[in-house]
Amino acid sequence: MRFLALIGILSLSGGVATADEEEADTCLRTKIWEGYNEGWAVRTATSATLEEGGHRIYVVTMYAGNEYRLQVCGDANANNLDIVLHDANGTELMRDESADREPLVNFKPSSTDTYYIAVYAGSLAKGQNQAGVAMAVTYK
Numbered sequence: 001m002r003f004l005a006l007i008g009i010l011s012l013s014g015g016v017a018t019a020d021e022e023e024a025d026t027c028l029r030t031k032i033w034e035g036y037n038e039g040w041a042v043r044t045a046t047s048a049t050l051e052e053g054g055h056r057i058y059v060v061t062m063y064a065g066n067e068y069r070l071q072v073c074g075d076a077n078a079n080n081l082d083i084v085l086h087d088a089n090g091t092e093l094m095r096d097e098s099a100d101r102e103p104l105v106n107f108k109p110s111s112t113d114t115y116y117i118a119v120y121a122g123s124l125a126k127g128q129n130q131a132g133v134a135m136a137v138t139y140k
Contacts, residue, residue, distance in 0.1 A: 020075040020132030021047045027073030027102070028134035040069060040138040047134040050121035058117045058135065062109045066139045072119055074101035078131035080122035088114045101131075 025047050032042055048056050062068055074081045078101040085093045085105055093115075096103035099122075109115070119135050 020077060020130065021049060021134065022132070023075040024073045024132040024134035028071070028136055031071055031073065032136055032138065035069065035138050039140045041140065043068070043137040043139050045134070045136040047132065048119075049130050050119070050133055051130055052121055052124045052128075055118050055120040056133075056135075058119070058137075060115055060117060060137055061112070062107070062115050062137075062139075063112045064109055066108070068107045068109070069138045070105040070107065070117055070135070071138070072101075072103050072133055072135045074121075075132040077125050077128040078121060078123075078133065079125055081131075081133060082118075082120040082122050083135075084118040084120065086116040086118065088116075090116070 028045065032045065044058065044060055050056065070083050070085065072081050072083055080099050081101050081103050082096055083103045083105045084095040085107055087093055094105055094107060096105050119133060121131055121133065124131050
């Protein structure tokens with residue numbers, strides 16, 4: 001049953017993905033499957049197209065006692081993507097420190113609450129004005 005739910009989630013977005021989003025989705029699906037084999041389950045997965053300096057904010061309820069892995073994959077147009085985690089009041093709790101297109105943040109909430117995950121397109125490859133990005137929240 002859990003396997004079937006995962007297959008449904010792996011479509012990642014409700015609409016037709018662009019070529020760039022498909023590349024990002026493929027990277028993210030690989031990470032999800034690797035995590036699934038290690039006991040991680042999918043909480044949320046989605047994809048989008050971002051312009052340089054653009055961002056998307058996702059609202060997720062996270063539960064005390066669970067460990068969460070927030071991960072993003074960008075297509076070849078992305079040089080640096082960032083994840084920033086905020087609490088329900090908008091206070092920044094943590095961010096990834098990498099300068100690449102596959103940022104990762106691990107988080108274990110001390111209380112069940114609503115959190116905001118911001119995914120930023122910090123920089124794109126020279127001459128590119130958009131990048132496909134895919135984001136997942138997994139937990140165990």
